[in-house]
Amino acid sequence: MSKTEVKKTKKQIILKEAATLFREKGYSATTMRDIAAKVGVEAASLYNHIKGKEQILSKICFSLADNYTTQMALIVVNDDSPLEKIKELLLLHIQVNAMSSPLASVMNDEWRHLTEPDRSEFLVQRRTYESQFLAIIEDGIADGSIDVPDSKIALYTMLSSIRWLQHWYHANRDMDVESVQNTIIGLLMKGIQKK
Amino acid sequence: MSKTEVKKTKKQIILKEAATLFREKGYSATTMRDIAAKVGVEAASLYNHIKGKEQILSKICFSLADNYTTQMALIVVNDDSPLEKIKELLLLHIQVNAMSSPLASVMNDEWRHLTEPDRSEFLVQRRTYESQFLAIIEDGIADGSIDVPDSKIALYTMLSSIRWLQHWYHANRDMDVESVQNTIIGLLMKGIQKK
DNA sequence: CCTACCGATCGGTAGG
């Protein structure tokens, strides 16, 4: 291993341990000394790898937001029907919230502790994602495959309905992943489809 | 107004302003000086009305949790069908999350900052509520009106799907309340009902 | 309800 690789690994460890603590206690209640203890160094040593506490939060939030943005870009341009695209997006959300656990919790619940200009940039990225999702729902309404009174309410209801996985799944790892996916997607797709 | 009434009002003001700040910045990032400034007194004066920061959080969480517990008790014993009971519970959640805004946000997102024994008591109360809700879903499966592969997953998906209202509604007060209710309840009820 | 103030702890820096 080269020197840069070792350094990169240590930074990743810091981000991972920080994310776990942020989920447990929240960003503000987590101290640099808490993070240092989990990593196994003194608090002062963290600053050789990261700029500060705010940068840790920023790195976590944007790494996952970028992932969502990338996946959405692929789904927007594929040839699937609106109904199929929505199913793909729901699957993406379920997998992220269930699997990459602490990252998803931090991005969803702690982003408000971002300071400018990160906070604004994050919100722009999220708003873009949501409007792309909304356009797909409206395509489905236009072609008659989807029937909901209000597309925005349907969007937020679907996105929100998956969030509980981030708090629940890692305590119930015995649960079958596919059965979770099938039940949630089944319920929501049946809920928006034209009878 | 008697002296005790005046005192009670001031305490209520403190709880209300604190809840608003807790929703905005989180419990840990909110200081007693922040709360005092909103109330219009010095930080030290708050302690004439409340014991401390932890007690403010505790009062907020339990006031709303008690409300849910009371409403659930009424619905459990009424003569409605499982499907109707679920509709009533969803309506309760929508109204609480949309209307009593800051209280709902704090109970949902900041309860983990409760210290023992409050934390355990809160979790017991929540677990009881959830198991009563679950029993109603299972009644509906038993009588053939509900069709979901897994009742627990359906429960958490429904409860979670309403949470976005607490962040969104107070920024969109122009939205018609009934249209919000109808869209969410329509989507979820269609999602769980037997075709 | 205020002024004055406390011990503890925070994020972060200096210097090696």
Added chain:
DNA sequence: CCTACCGATCGGTAGG
């Protein structure tokens, strides 16, 4: 990566 330490700020108390 450490020791030593900083200015700021925290929740809360004393005393009136």
